[in-house]
Amino acid sequence: MLSVKNLVTTFQTRQGSIKAVDNISFDLPKGSTLGIVGESGSGKSVTALSIMRLIPKDTGKILQGDIIFNGQNITTLTESGMRGMRGNKISMIFQEPMTSLNPVFTVGNQIQETLILHQQLSLQQAQKKAIELLQMVGIPSPEKRIKDYPHHLSGGMRQRVMIAIALACKPDILIADEPTTALDVTIQAQILDLLKNLQKELAMSIIMITHDLGVVAEFCDDVAVMYCGKIIEKAPIHQIFAQPQHPYTQGLIKSIPTFHPEKSHEQRLSTIPGTLPPFHEIPSGCSFQNRCQYAQEACKGLQGTPPLALAAQAHWAACFYPLHPKTHQD
Amino acid sequence: MQHPYKTPLWKIFLRNILTSKINIFALSIVCISCLIALCAATGILANQWDVSISDSHTPPSLQHICGTDILGRSVLDKLIKGTEVAMSTGFFVATLSIIIGVVLGVLAGYFGGIVDTCVVWLYSTITSIPNIMLLLSLTFILGKGIVAIYISLGVTMWVGICRLIRGEVIKHKNREYILAASAIGASHFRKLWYHLLPNIWHIIIIQFALIFQVAIKSEVMLSYLGLGIQNSPSWGTMIDEAKTELIRGIWWPFTFATLAMFLIVLAFNLLSDTLRDTLDPKLKKK
Ligand SMILES: Nc1ncnc2c1ncn2[C@@H]1O[C@H](COP(=O)(O)OP(=O)(O)OP(=O)(O)O)[C@@H](O)[C@H]1O
Ligand SMILES: [Mg+2]
Numbered sequence: 001m002l003s004v005k006n007l008v009t010t011f012q013t014r015q016g017s018i019k020a021v022d023n024i025s026f027d028l029p030k031g032s033t034l035g036i037v038g039e040s041g042s043g044k045s046v047t048a049l050s051i052m053r054l055i056p057k058d059t060g061k062i063l064q065g066d067i068i069f070n071g072q073n074i075t076t077l078t079e080s081g082m083r084g085m086r087g088n089k090i091s092m093i094f095q096e097p098m099t100s101l102n103p104v105f106t107v108g109n110q111i112q113e114t115l116i117l118h119q120q121l122s123l124q125q126a127q128k129k130a131i132e133l134l135q136m137v138g139i140p141s142p143e144k145r146i147k148d149y150p151h152h153l154s155g156g157m158r159q160r161v162m163i164a165i166a167l168a169c170k171p172d173i174l175i176a177d178e179p180t181t182a183l184d185v186t187i188q189a190q191i192l193d194l195l196k197n198l199q200k201e202l203a204m205s206i207i208m209i210t211h212d213l214g215v216v217a218e219f220c221d222d223v224a225v226m227y228c229g230k231i232i233e234k235a236p237i238h239q240i241f242a243q244p245q246h247p248y249t250q251g252l253i254k255s256i257p258t259f260h261p262e263k264s265h266e267q268r269l270s271t272i273p274g275t276l277p278p279f280h281e282i283p284s285g286c287s288f289q290n291r292c293q294y295a296q297e298a299c300k301g302l303q304g305t306p307p308l309a310l311a312a313q314a315h316w317a318a319c320f321y322p323l324h325p326k327t328h329q330d
Numbered sequence: 331m332q333h334p335y336k337t338p339l340w341k342i343f344l345r346n347i348l349t350s351k352i353n354i355f356a357l358s359i360v361c362i363s364c365l366i367a368l369c370a371a372t373g374i375l376a377n378q379w380d381v382s383i384s385d386s387h388t389p390p391s392l393q394h395i396c397g398t399d400i401l402g403r404s405v406l407d408k409l410i411k412g413t414e415v416a417m418s419t420g421f422f423v424a425t426l427s428i429i430i431g432v433v434l435g436v437l438a439g440y441f442g443g444i445v446d447t448c449v450v451w452l453y454s455t456i457t458s459i460p461n462i463m464l465l466l467s468l469t470f471i472l473g474k475g476i477v478a479i480y481i482s483l484g485v486t487m488w489v490g491i492c493r494l495i496r497g498e499v500i501k502h503k504n505r506e507y508i509l510a511a512s513a514i515g516a517s518h519f520r521k522l523w524y525h526l527l528p529n530i531w532h533i534i535i536i537q538f539a540l541i542f543q544v545a546i547k548s549e550v551m552l553s554y555l556g557l558g559i560q561n562s563p564s565w566g567t568m569i570d571e572a573k574t575e576l577i578r579g580i581w582w583p584f585t586f587a588t589l590a591m592f593l594i595v596l597a598f599n600l601l602s603d604t605l606r607d608t609l610d611p612k613l614k615k616k
Contacts, residue, residue, distance in 0.1 A: 054512050058442055080517075087514030094513075100506040104528045113524075114514045165514060 001205055002028040002051070002173055007065035009043075009050045018279035020046040020060070022229035025308075026222075028173065033199070033206040035216035035237075037252065038226035039276050044209045047226070048175045051207075052092055053082050070172070088118040091166035095178040097158035101150035107134075107161045108146025114168040133164040138194060156187035160194070167198060174199075175207045180215065192219055213256050217241060225249050228276065228287040231308060235315040243324035245317035247292045248272070286320070294321055343608040353604050359597035367417035370410050379407035379563065387580050397582040399571070405583050408563035409590055415564045416546045416594065419479060423545035424538050426484030431491030432534055438492075439499025440522055449496070453489045461486060465548070469557045476559050479552060483545050491537045498530045532609030539602035543595045550591055565591050 009021040021043045028034050036044050049055050050062055053074065067074050074085065086092075094100045101110060111133055112126035121129065127146070134142035137160040150158060159179060166174055176195065180188040192215065199206055208219055216223050216237065223240050225233040225248065233246040244250040251272035274291040283289055285301030292299065298320050299306070311317040312326035347353045369375035382402035383394070390397040396405035438449035456464070468482035502508060503526065511525045552558040553566025565587040572584030 052513060054509065083515040083517060085515065086512065092510075092513040094506050094510060096506050100510045102507040102511070102525055102529070113516075117515055117520075162510070165510075 001030040001070065003068045004047075004051065005066045005068070007047070007050060007067065008063040009046050009055060009060060010063045011046075011060045013059070013279075015278075015280040019063075019229050020279065021050060023065075024224075024226075024229075024231045026224055026231065026234060028205045028207060030172075030205055031199075031203050032222065033208055033220045035220035035223040036207060036209045036226060037211060037213060037216055037223060039211060041276050042226040043229040044211075044226055045177055046229075048092060048177050048207065048209055051175060052086055052090060053077070054086075054092075084118070087114050087166070087171070088169045089171055090173045090175065091169075091171040092175040092177065093159070093162045093166045093179050095181050097155050097162055097182060100162055101158055103150055106147050106149055107153070111146070111161070111165050111168055114165055118169045129168070130164075133168055134161070136167075136198070137161070137164045138190075139164075155183050156191065159183060159187075159191055163191075163194065163198070167202065167204075170202050171204060173205045173207065175209070177209045178211070179208075181210070181212075188215075195219075213252055225252070228279070228282050230287065230318065231316075232288070232318045233316065234308065235312075235317075239312070239315050243312065243315075243326075245311040245315060245322035245324055246288075246319045247294050247323065248288050249317075250323060251291075286318075294323075296321065343605065346604050346608045350604075352600060356597040356600035356604075359593055360601060363413055363417055363594055363597075366410055367414045370414035371418070376404075376407040376410040379403060379411045387575075389580075390582050396586050399568075399583055400575075405568075405586055408568060408583075409565075409586055411563045412565040412568065412587065413590065413594075415476065415559055415562060416549060416591070418476070419483070419549040420542040420545045420598075422480040423483040423487060423548075424541040426480065427486075427488035427541055428491060428534060428538055429488075430485070431488035431537075432495050434488070435492040435495030436499055436522060436527075439496040440503055440518075440526070442500075446496075449492065453492055456486065456489050465552065466555075466557065469552065474557060474560050476562070479549055479558060483548050483552075487541055487545065487548075491534070491541070494533060494537065495530060498533060499526060502526050502529055532606065535609060536602050536605050539598050539605060543598035546591065546594060546598075 003026070005025050007021055007024050008019055010017050010019050024047065026034060036047060038044050046055070046060075051067055051074075053062070055062060062075055065075065069085075069090065074082065077085070101107065108127065108130050111130040112121075112123070115121045115126040115129055116123070130146055131142045134145055139145050139157060139160055145153075150161075153161065159182075163179075174195075179195070180191050183191065195206065196219065198204075206219075208215065210216060220237050222234070222236050224231045225240075225246065227248055233240065233244070233249045235245075240249060241253060244253055251270070254270040255272065272291055277283070277287065277290070283301065285304070286292070286295070286299040286306050289295045289299045303320065306318045306320050308316045308318040311319070311322040312324065347357050366375060380403060382398075383404050384398045384402050386398065386400050386402050388394055388398040388402070394404055394406070396409060399405055399408065434449045434452070438446040464486050465482055468485070469478055472478035472481055508521055508525060511521050516525065549558060549564065550566035550569065553564045554570045556570065558564055558566050568583045568587040572580075572587075575581075576584055
């Protein structure tokens with residue numbers, strides 16, 4: 001369905017050119033969900049925007065790589081061809097439901113727009129469809145709600161509206177960039193449930209971007225862990241939690257708060273020491289070396305950057321010393 | 331394609347106007363002035379303004395409410411003719427400068443880069459020349475007359491709005507809703523016209539009202555300096571003539587012309603305040 005190959009996206013900054021997305025590849029089969037996790041600044045949003053071809057033109061560009069969608073390479077598509085794709089075949093929802101809706105138009109108007117743009121519906125048809133869509137995303141009394149302005153709605157409601165807009169044309173792929181980060185926990189769960197149900201109903205693939213491994217555990221089939229613009233580990237969901245290969249992933253999993261009242265005084269939440277290095281200070285060799293407790297000589301650049309290699313079955317990791325190596329032989 | 335958005339903001343505006351006496355007053359002044367100006371322009375009112383109807387400098391009386399000028403012409407008729415000049419100046423200058431300012435501001439803000447550099451350079455250059463000198467040289471080039479005034483004021487007064495619009499566009503284009511519009515496949519034109527502009531309409535409308543009254547004042551000033559209209563009365567020329575009249579106790583042409591200008595400028599200021607209260611989305615949420 002979607003396959004990204006060797007994607008590199010660069011930005012011009014004052015410190016020179018940075019690779020915000022550095023040679024990443026992944027596949028997204030039909031109907032499946034891929035989670036992309038990573039710290040703030042690891043390049044998750046840039047990956048999403050690259051697939052949408054919405055990288056700001058003045059500073060950024062897709063340097064190389066192919067994004068194959070249904071057999072078509074969308075990196076070479078014309079701008080107008082791409083416009084026909086966005087919101088129609090590939091949709092995206094954003095982190096901030098509070099600011100992603102245009103404050104001066106009613107939610108009805110904003111849902112109708114997608115339909116009018118891509119499906120050439122008349123205003124009446126679009127209106128009817130908008131009500132159906134609001135119903136679909138679980139907004140009560142949608143006939144009244146379509147006349148509301150965004151500021152009349154709560155954050156959770158707005159995110160539902162964003163989902164309605166994104167799904168209006170029944171896209172094949174939905175990219176959700178931290179769709180629940182700005183919402184409180186109960187609403188988060190509702191939104192994730194909604195997305196899951198809609199995914200089944202519409203048979204779409206989802207790329208779920210988040211920094212919350214809990215969300216990934218609940219929601220995704222596969223996970224890609226990003227660090228400094230690279231995918232450093234990629235595996236089916238159960239495998240990554242059971243046997244993380246990359247020390248970074250292990251650190252992420254260990255830092256998930258768990259609730260064990262009987263052990264609470266012996267077990268402190270572990271954190272990964274240090275912070276993500278700025279892009280122009282990424283060390284040669286493994287980019288995680290300075291924060292890694294297992295780092296050895298080989299990680300410091302003499303053997304180059306660790307490639308994303310098969311560490312166990314269907315389990316890829318970019319580490320010279322994977323934690324649970326299992327080759328085909330054993 | 332049908333326009334999918336209809337927001338009856340004018341209804342809210344009317345409600346805001348009608349709930350306050352001072353606003354009703356301001357709106358009536360503006361409407362009456364427009365009406366007077368239209369009637370004067372079509373010759374229904376004051377078409378005989380240049381005919382002497384009485385002795386030179388007759389003070390106001392029941393017969394000639396505003397008195398007469400040095401040639402015995404009715405000051406009231408001259409005021410009416412002056413209203414036509416003032417209102418048309420306000421309208422054309424505001425329209426012209428809004429068009430220039432908005433187009434350049436939107437292009438500069440939205441596209442950035444070289445377009446932005448050129449526009450910023452252009453308005454910085456214009457602001458660095460003292461306004462009055464720019465106006466003087468423009469009227470010298472274009473000659474005297476009403477059209478010259480429209481153009482010279484129009485091409486000098488767009489700077490403020492351009493700067494404002496550029497800033498707003500830069501602010502809004504990085505808002506997520508514009509990105510979200512890109513994500514549903516909207517074109518540049520659509521993003522600008524349907525998504526961004528409605529968010530800054532209020533600024534354009536408020537600026538229109540403000541420029542309108544500044545233009546009226548500027549026309550008076552230019553005419554006072556003898557650079558304005560030649561063969562039609564204007565409030566500026568009436569005030570200019572008063573330089574020699576006041577000392578002889580002839581107060582009426584000056585007083586009425588000043589009063590007319592005061593009223594219209596006040597009315598536009600009040601209206602632009604109400605417009606802001608109505609239209610600014612930040613204030614609207616209350
Ligand atoms: N428009 C831009 N211009 C320059 N650099 C950018 C731009 N957008 C992103 N970057 C760079 O790309 C890097 C990755 O950013 P990205 O937004 O993808 O992070 P993220 O993983 O989505 O983080 P978060 O969890 O905070 O959303 C950032 O460190 C930033 O420096
Ligand atoms: Mg992000």
